[in-house]
Amino acid sequence: xxxxxxxxxxxxxxxxxxxxxxxxxxxxxxxxxxxxxxxxxxxxxxxxxxxxxxxxxxxxxxxxxxxxxxxxxxxxxxxxxxxxxxxxxxxxxxxxxxxxxxxxxxxxxxxxxxxxxxxxxxxxxxxxxxxxxxxxxxxxxxxxxxxxxxxxxxxxxxxxxxxxxxxxxxxxxxxxxxxxxxxxxxxxxxxxxxxxxxxxxxxxxxxxxxxxxxxxxxxxxxxxxxxxxxxxxxxxxxxxxxxxx
Amino acid sequence: xxxxxxxxxxxxxxxxxxxxxxxxxxxxxxxxxxxxxxxxxxxxxxxxxxxxxxx
Numbered sequence: 001x002x003x004x005x006x007x008x009x010x011x012x013x014x015x016x017x018x019x020x021x022x023x024x025x026x027x028x029x030x031x032x033x034x035x036x037x038x039x040x041x042x043x044x045x046x047x048x049x050x051x052x053x054x055x056x057x058x059x060x061x062x063x064x065x066x067x068x069x070x071x072x073x074x075x076x077x078x079x080x081x082x083x084x085x086x087x088x089x090x091x092x093x094x095x096x097x098x099x100x101x102x103x104x105x106x107x108x109x110x111x112x113x114x115x116x117x118x119x120x121x122x123x124x125x126x127x128x129x130x131x132x133x134x135x136x137x138x139x140x141x142x143x144x145x146x147x148x149x150x151x152x153x154x155x156x157x158x159x160x161x162x163x164x165x166x167x168x169x170x171x172x173x174x175x176x177x178x179x180x181x182x183x184x185x186x187x188x189x190x191x192x193x194x195x196x197x198x199x200x201x202x203x204x205x206x207x208x209x210x211x212x213x214x215x216x217x218x219x220x221x222x223x224x225x226x227x228x229x230x231x232x233x234x235x236x237x238x239x240x241x242x243x244x245x
Numbered sequence: 246x247x248x249x250x251x252x253x254x255x256x257x258x259x260x261x262x263x264x265x266x267x268x269x270x271x272x273x274x275x276x277x278x279x280x281x282x283x284x285x286x287x288x289x290x291x292x293x294x295x296x297x298x299x300x
Contacts, residue, residue: 037265041251046255051255051256051257052254052255052256052257052261053254053257053260053261055254055261056260056261056264059264059265059268060264063268098275099275102271102272102275105271106267106268106271109264109267109268110264110267110268113259113260113261113263113264114260114264116260117257117260214272218275218276218279221279221280221283222279222282224283225279225282225283225286228286228287228290229286229289232289232290232293237290238290238294242287243287243290243291243294
């Protein structure tokens with residue numbers, strides 16, 4: 001069966017497709033979130049050193065990974081929009097930014113609440129924490145820059161440049177625990193395996209998957225409004241049943 | 246383990262529930278904002294269409 005994927009790179013076709021896809025991501029996200037929480041709180045054992053405080057890991061690590069990953073996807077879409085002048089890619093970049101900022105915030109917040117009992121400080125200016133804070137500022141800068149420019153196509157281009165230049169920060173966050181002496185522990189999941197208990201690993205991966213599915217669902221929902229706004233002078237938008245009613 | 250013990254998290258309850266509580270709260274706010282955005286975008290489109298028809 002031949003599927004014309006380029007068909008869905010047009011906002012017209014993607015609007016409808018995105019609407020149909022949202023529940024297919026949102027429902028599994030909610031179910032996996034509950035499964036992950038159950039395993040994280042009722043199956044995973046108490047940590048020998050950190051006692052129950054370590055359970056913050058099941059939200060902290062997925063949120064941190066996604067805050068970096070979303071940034072790269074956002075910069076990728078922004079770059080596509082800049083190079084090929086594809087409207088939908090730029091709209092996707094715009095739609096991803098608030099959710100990326102949200103996960104960067106959750107990462108910092110849960111990190112502070114974990115740092116206080118374990119390190120004795122809510123915050124330290126070390127490489128890992130500072131570079132993650134810069135990531136939050138990059139997201140906020142991207143959002144502010146785009147919303148300050150009236151013409152959407154110019155806003156796309158300006159935002160894209162910021163997003164692309166800012167992506168240099170992502171490897172800095174990732175490798176900060178190796179490159180500098182920091183208070184933050186090293187990578188929990190290494191390419192060579194992990195020393196975590198199997199139930200802890202399961203809970204963390206399930207929570208990561210749940211959060212990832214949530215990101216897709218909420219981004220699709222947000223991009224639909226962006227599509228409507230930017231295409232509001234077109235025939236197809238005015239013929240949509242949700243607009244006609 | 247009693248429910249009280251569970252919520253106490255061996256003395257780390259504030260940190261653990263503070264993490265999950267705020268995470269869920271901001272996710273809830275995001276969902277509400279995205280839904281609200283759709284509602285007002287559609288309302289805006291209908292208003293613009295109605296204004297166009299009157300001309």
